[in-house]
Amino acid sequence: MNAPMPAVVQRDTPQALLLALAERFEKQFSQAMAVREQHGRDESAFTHVPPPACVVFAQSTTDVRDAVRLAAEHHVPVIPFGVGSSLEGHLLAVQGGISIDVSRMNNVLEINAEDLTVTVQPGVTRMAVNAAVKDMGLFFPIDPGADASIGGMAATRASGTNAVRYGTMKENVLALEVVTADGGVARTGTRAKKSSAGYDLTRLMVGSEGTLGVITEVTLKLYPLPEAVSAAVCSFPSIEAAVQTTIQIIQMGVPIARCEFMDKKSVAMVNKHAQLTLREEAMLLMEFHGSPASVAEQAAVVQEIAGDMGGQAFEWATTPEERTKLWTARHNAYFAAIQSRPGCRAISTDTCVPISQLAHCLLDSVKEADASGIPYFLLGHVGDGNFHFGYLIDPDDSEERAKAEQLNEWLVARALRLGGTCTGEHGIGLHKIDFLKAEAGEAAVDMMRAIKQALDPHNIMNPGKIFSMPG
């Protein structure tokens, strides 16, 4: 079903374009091989794709617009680049072209504390947003593992550990500024909390993976820091017990803020990497937000459910330092896993299923992974029905790669049969193009292609991602 390596169809980058970019951008322009290579890879397991022809370091919307206009004149691809933390090959120059690095567009433009909104440039990272608003008693909850850029998070419809309560980028982006394929600048949405004003271009751009435009400004929702926070870890005798506990928590309507699963192997990797002493068993990491009374009440309900399921050793992280240590360890789990096998790359799965199907889906896939002999970790935003196997492969071992891709295919096919999706939060990129066809069907993918053709007729915006275009 899925091609393990991307089709590379390099388009020519004319010398005239490179000269024009060099003249316009001077020191913000680079053709140095090291710079190009750094911009031609990400955290995906794809290797051996040639880098982009050059890199433009944009510092403003005008910079992005001018780079896109020059590229458009020559029908040459542009690929937006934030911090390079994509897991699905979004940044790879499979059709050549220009990488537009927006990491220097890192200003927090406007904080409206009263309205619980903030407007940032796309290169601001999620942690930088939080640093900027913390003193106002506010926070921004969306937290993929990496300290990703807000532009990249919007482009991939990212989420993370808080999504079970606070939603994903889909729910938390209010407005965008976007440079379109013809070098125009469009604004979508407003700072109002809701709107029925025409097509939801904001939601169309969120998750479009750079294929419809370059995001140059993002207005986000913020939340008041909860009055009380408490976090806990709880070990379970089996994966199933942990998952069943989660299902009951959600079905009871407990407004849990985080409900994360780690399997035994992941806990061991995290212990080693972060020098922790967590019990090396299936585990839930949970967090509760609210008033002191509400947090105590949520915790009591959850503790009772967990107890009924054989959960043991409910341990509380009560101080901010303990909590930070715990969640940092969780966020670094991916990197802990990568380091557990030197030289490996992770093929990361990202299926998300209706929660009633979660235990079934997980357990069957664990059996297959165990039987394969490939080292792996298993993490899950299980409160959302979303989980990640990471198959730790030697990228040069084609047999291992094929085995891991096979496991992923089985898993995706299972998730789709159960009413789920092939990707909860990482995006399609290069890796899941065939899965998208299986999931959405030809009619829906044809609608996507028609939209792409309408908004980017020369197919210059991050081409080759999400779906292939004819011609």
Place this chain on the structure above:
Amino acid sequence: MNAPMPAVVQRDTPQALLLALAERFEKQFSQAMAVREQHGRDESAFTHVPPPACVVFAQSTTDVRDAVRLAAEHHVPVIPFGVGSSLEGHLLAVQGGISIDVSRMNNVLEINAEDLTVTVQPGVTRMAVNAAVKDMGLFFPIDPGADASIGGMAATRASGTNAVRYGTMKENVLALEVVTADGGVARTGTRAKKSSAGYDLTRLMVGSEGTLGVITEVTLKLYPLPEAVSAAVCSFPSIEAAVQTTIQIIQMGVPIARCEFMDKKSVAMVNKHAQLTLREEAMLLMEFHGSPASVAEQAAVVQEIAGDMGGQAFEWATTPEERTKLWTARHNAYFAAIQSRPGCRAISTDTCVPISQLAHCLLDSVKEADASGIPYFLLGHVGDGNFHFGYLIDPDDSEERAKAEQLNEWLVARALRLGGTCTGEHGIGLHKIDFLKAEAGEAAVDMMRAIKQALDPHNIMNPGKIFSMPG
């Protein structure tokens, strides 16, 4: 800025098409003038638009598909019809064509209580959804005033009194089935809680007002019925005091479920219509959902804030019967207002602004409305920054109509200056086409037109709504 009456550009409906529809649909087809007229109007203040050429009563996706295919062959418009409760002229056949009435597609197809999802046909109303899931301890929160159809609510990105806590149709539609302009059937989304699988076609269809396809199936999120519910009304010495109370409630992060404002005039109209004895002053109607302890805590915080703002006569509606009476009265406020001036039509405003701008925006517009001498009511989903003036005009008095349109224009211009939107939940329809241009800008409207052109090249899906198409 805004044309008060829609441009009517009737397209021809060929006899061959009418014959083909009559043959295919037999008793599900009508050309009777009374039926056509009933399908050619809605709750908007527009009158004098000729009705559609005929009505097809669809009973299945296949019916819708066949009607669209026949219409597409002849390049004749199709207009989906649910219960006819649009306030913005969505249902008016300004370019002629076929009304596809989906009210007989009223089956609840699948309830997945464990996953908190339900899949319905588009003619199921919001109250019918709730009746179907209540015994399972679940509810669907989105509640526009009318008992609207789920298809219509999705098409207009509707919300209502619960949106401050539970979001709008944007947040609560998981998946759709849609008949496209070429008579294809596309599925968008899955039952998984989140997904990053390609363009968010679900969100593109939600709020597209029938201009991109006919919605034939909707999968919605459900919520566990809260363990405890309490509702209260509180009177205030001024509009400003009520609004400031709301602002503080939101900024404190109180998870209030409903926070509705009624002005003195609206309370009087509601009292008369529903035979209630509410104090005829500016008023907040509030509801709290949660555990008993959490509800008590929220109520205590809110009562303290209200007290500081001069709020008086905090009255609790503790029994389900009292609450139902209160919210039914609120939902019927629009109809109560219409009945207060026999023969009138309401021109309803729908601006939504960042909450810090709410008091300012409201008060200036109240001054203008008072000065105009036109009878009006003022209601607001103020927790979201969204409010409705209803100017009660004699539809045949062009001077009154012009005055009311002028008030609306001033209000929209003010809301846009303050970072808001011309429509929080009613949609653009015929009435706000020029406002959309002012709000979104040419670049964004051009993107919308390009999408429309790509997905509906012959402009047959509810043409003339949201924006005008060239040619």
